[in-house]
Amino acid sequence: xxxxxxxxxxxxxxxxxxxxxxxxxxxxxxxxxxxxxxxxxxxxxxxxxxxxxxxxxxxxxxxxxxxxxxxxxxxxxxxxxxxxxxxxxxxxxxxxxxxxxxxxxxxxxxxxxxxxxxxxxxxxxxxxxxxxxxxxxxxxxxxxxxxxxxxxxxxxxxxxxxxxxxxxxxxxxxxxxxxxxxxxxxxxxxxxxxxxxxxxxxxxxxxxxxxxxxxxxxxxxxxxxxxxxxxxxxxxxxxxxxxxxxxxxxxxxxxxxxxxxxxxxxxxxxxxxxxxxxxxxxxxxxxxxxxxxxxxxxxxxxxxxxxxxxxxxxxxxxxxxxxxxxxxxxxxxxxxxxxxxxxxxxxxxxxxxxxxxxxxxxxxxxxxxxxxxxxxxxxxxxxxxxxxxxxxxxxxxxxxxxxxxxxxxxxxxxxxxxxxxxxxxxxxxxxxxxxxxxxxxxxxxxxxxxxxxxxxxxxxxxxxxxxxxx
Numbered sequence: 188x189x190x191x192x193x194x195x196x197x198x199x200x201x202x203x204x205x206x207x208x209x210x211x212x213x214x215x216x217x218x219x220x221x222x223x224x225x226x227x228x229x230x231x232x233x234x235x236x237x238x239x240x241x242x243x244x245x246x247x248x249x250x251x252x253x254x255x256x257x258x259x260x261x262x263x264x265x266x267x268x269x270x271x272x273x274x275x276x277x278x279x280x281x282x283x284x285x286x287x288x289x290x291x292x293x294x295x296x297x298x299x300x301x302x303x304x305x306x307x308x309x310x311x312x313x314x315x316x317x318x319x320x321x322x323x324x325x326x327x328x329x330x331x332x333x334x335x336x337x338x339x340x341x342x343x344x345x346x347x348x349x350x351x352x353x354x355x356x357x358x359x360x361x362x363x364x365x366x367x368x369x370x371x372x373x374x375x376x377x378x379x380x381x382x383x384x385x386x387x388x389x390x391x392x393x394x395x396x397x398x399x400x401x402x403x404x405x406x407x408x409x410x411x412x413x414x415x416x417x418x419x420x421x422x423x424x425x426x427x428x429x430x431x432x433x434x435x436x437x438x439x440x441x442x443x444x445x446x447x448x449x450x451x452x453x454x455x456x457x458x459x460x461x462x463x464x465x466x467x468x469x470x471x472x473x474x475x476x477x478x479x480x481x482x483x484x485x486x487x488x489x490x491x492x493x494x495x496x497x498x499x500x501x502x503x504x505x506x507x508x509x510x511x512x513x514x515x516x517x518x519x520x521x522x523x524x525x526x527x528x529x530x531x532x533x534x535x536x537x538x539x540x541x542x543x544x545x546x547x548x549x550x551x552x553x554x555x556x557x558x559x560x561x562x563x564x565x566x567x568x569x570x571x572x573x574x575x576x577x578x579x580x581x582x583x584x585x586x587x588x589x590x591x592x593x594x595x596x597x598x599x600x601x602x603x604x605x606x607x608x609x610x611x612x613x614x615x616x617x618x619x620x621x622x623x624x625x626x627x628x629x630x631x632x633x634x635x636x637x638x639x640x641x642x643x644x645x646x647x648x649x650x651x652x653x654x655x656x657x
Contacts, residue, residue: 215582215594228645234293246362251625263645300363302371304392306330311361381442383419399482413445421507428517448533
């Protein structure tokens, strides 16, 4: 039997310091500021119950750096586009790439990253267990945007490698992460769903290096129904905290349907957690025990002890690739979602059951080192993902499907989750793409969403901005 770390349910009490008068930090709030339109007719098709322009696992489809915001998407004629604006400006300037979307697959997202060491913008796009495409801007483009022309000349040619580093022919889920030193890392999956491994590459300002794989796909997992001998680790994210520690929550996706109570479900199980203190070269479980080395044969495996922080069997349609963040103390937080047991112990239709009864949960590590979990009392009304952000006061916000926003205060121990914005007027399809960096840059929650459509009829793509507590 695998050892598991079980979530505690204790709620931290607020402790006042005698003799010190201090104004209470504000709780969570959102104030809608503006909405701008990126594209009146962006490409639209529903695949894997999602849209290629608005899969929330994109890191980053929308980002802010040095006073400018950048967005990437596919147009109605399937061209990849990158746009920018000065923060709070209403007009976006666009660059159309030579690349066109190769298939109607919502996995084939565009992700952007910033290498602070040389001020370049990087893009990885259009892949699902096959070859990827890559674009790297000229050096310094992002450092002086107001005086740098925004034209095709500032973006390099579309490549099928990272400046000659091929990585893999089965590439999916690009996520760019900036290291504390300003280098840029690329997280990705090698292989296929149910039989894949997570890997990292790193750009130091002059060249890319493949660091290698860090999670394994082998080993036996056994549920109450059957066993599976292959899987992949789906990341909820990969993020550095204020102290330079790299955090990642994850779920396992088994290859064999034998582990489920019903073939209509999904083989995802358990919420796990690992961290790295050496820029992703080695990995430890929550207790600090070494569990794997990147680029070696000893990678993080389903049979490693101490990985699971919230156990859940494959019978509840647990979502993969939800979201995570870290607070001002470097403590990790995540959003997970599934169909709770009060609605039954066996989901038989993944999409229908999650839409009818799915709920999101806030999972976090507290200052005492324990794990706490709180249900967000807002029905998902969708099979899709929720995004998590934390404001400057460490209040938590869950950006739910259809652009709804719920919040909880740090002061309450994150027990007072409530709906702050109901998404009225957005007509958002489902998942949204959140600008993680803008929250830190100017205290604004900004996300990209696409309007509902039908079939393959293009629809409008927007960015909406909300002010957070000052």
